[in-house]
Amino acid sequence: MxxxxxxxxxxxxxxxxxxxxxxxxxxxxxxxxxxxxxxxxxxxxxxxxxxxxxxxxxxxxxxxxxxxxxxxxxxxxxxxxxxxxxxxxxxxxxxxxxxxxxxxDIDLSTxxxxxxxxxxxxxxxxxxxxxxxxxxxxxxxxxxxxxxxxxxxxxxxxxxxxxxxxxxxxxxxxxxxxxxxxxxxxxxxxxxxxxxxxxxxxxxxxxxxxxxxxxxxxxxxxxxxxxxxxxxxxxxxxxxxxKLRYLDEWNQQRRKVVDRYHQLLSSILGIVLPQAPTGGKGVWNQYTIRVTDRELGEISLRDPLRVTRRDRVRTQLQSKGVNSMIYYPLPLHLQPIYKSLGYQVGQLPESDRAAREVLSLPMFPELSIAQQDQVVYSLKDCLT
The missing domain is CATH 3.40.640.10 (Type I PLP-dependent aspartate aminotransferase-like (Major domain))
Known part of the structure; x- marks a missing residue:
């Protein structure tokens, strides 16, 4: 593996x-x-x-x-x-x-x-x-x-x-x-x-x-x-x-990786794929999906740090040799340094939800087709 x-x-x-x-x-x-x-x-x-x-x-x-x-x-x-x-x-x-x-708050689609x-x-x-x-x-x-x-x-x-x-x-x-x-x-x-x-x-x-x-x-x-x-x-x-001389080429390679991710992941239930805003041209520093969690609700409002379905999927992916990242597990308004500002869980609900569902899959210009296939097939196994 x-x-x-x-x-x-x-x-x-x-x-x-x-x-x-x-x-x-x-x-x-x-x-x-x-x-x-x-x-x-x-x-x-x-x-x-x-x-x-x-x-x-x-x-x-x-x-x-x-x-x-x-x-x-x-x-x-x-x-x-x-x-x-x-x-x-x-x-x-x-x-x-x-x-x-x-x-x-954020727009959850972008x-x-x-x-x-x-x-x-x-x-x-x-x-x-x-x-x-x-x-x-x-x-x-x-x-x-x-x-x-x-x-x-x-x-x-x-x-x-x-x-x-x-x-x-x-x-x-x-x-x-x-x-x-x-x-x-x-x-x-x-x-x-x-x-x-x-x-x-x-x-x-x-x-x-x-x-x-x-x-x-x-x-x-x-x-x-x-x-x-x-x-x-x-x-x-x-x-x-x-590196600046190569940047446009690398960014274009990132877009090709994204196109293939979209193609391979579009039919999988239980995840939401990232969307590029109409009118813009993105460069895909990360390819961040959302692993939807049916359990999110009042219980999560009381405990924003509880283990979510996303967390479990990430652990399973790692066992299959696929390392992913969570950007970001706790939004700024709930960070200890901003406790004095008085924000509460649920006040910015889309940010709260994103923090519990986002999962950034491997993303770099040189990601091979074989590597991408391993990511996709492993993710499918974890979601079934």
Missing amino acids: NTIPPFDLSEQFRTIGAEINQAVLEVLASGRYIGGANVENFEQQLAAYIGVSDCVACNSGTDALYLALRALNIGAGDEVITTPFTFVATGETVSQAGATPVFV FNLNLEQIEAAITPKTKAIIPVHLFGQPVDMTRLMAIAQAHHLFVIEDCAQATGAEWAGQKVGSIGQIGCFSFYPTKNLGACGDGGAVTTNDPEIAATLRMLRDHGRRGGYYHEAFGVNSRLDAVQAVILQI
Whole structure:
């Protein structure tokens, strides 16, 4: 029995390893490891790819979000509307900036923000919206930008899982005032370590971002603000330059994997397949199904951490050599760090349900037909 990982970086490295090795050795020989031409070249290349005037590289996707909030002067007394069904960094950075996250439920078909509920969450304290293009599927940015503009709100796109995704022919990260990217290794465009970037079409925002990422200074030892140390190193920059050249090809391979998953899984009862929103072009960082649970109801409202049918299926899959992931088992509004905000189980029911039903199957561009067959047949066995 072959074991299939959720994501396999070794296959990717076998393809481009020689290029990466040469580029990294050149950086090491240069003695220039922080900043410099390699980082600047990557910033220019990513800006051109996304379709913006400016890109500011930083240490991580989390830092990208934090720097974006700081650059827009969002802090104490402000509210930021976002989704509870995401990685903690989306809400965590809002809190770290001094503002308060306001969680709005999701659309269960796409796992993205339910745009029908945003306006009801807007108050005089609301300053921004952070849509998350979750699992590589773009939010309806046409509608979201119309809401934001009507209420004079900033839009910070969380593109951590969606590099290369598009809405209405425009790359995510180029539509709101700011786009935030993560280059964590498992992302569509992943570094060999941590990394992130912020994109914008506003040169003043870009200048502020550059200042904040380097201890609040524009040069020398004169500091205008309390900044952070968040710099992308040159080794990661040259690796990302190489990988950026392959990104569209890899994303297209992901779509082929998804098409086959859809074909093989469409007739199976007891699961709900992920949907791509009409008007967008996704990049499928994850292929996340829902394992429906007939037992969900009042008992689960009292105990959101109870073992679900999804949990049992995942355990059975693992015994068959298929490793899957749960993104995310507990939504942000129910996390211990946000207990003070007063959210209750059942208040955001679609997010609660998603957390108990989602299961991300193995997904990477190099996933073979044989591996995919093993995933599908194993899943069928677990569901019967």
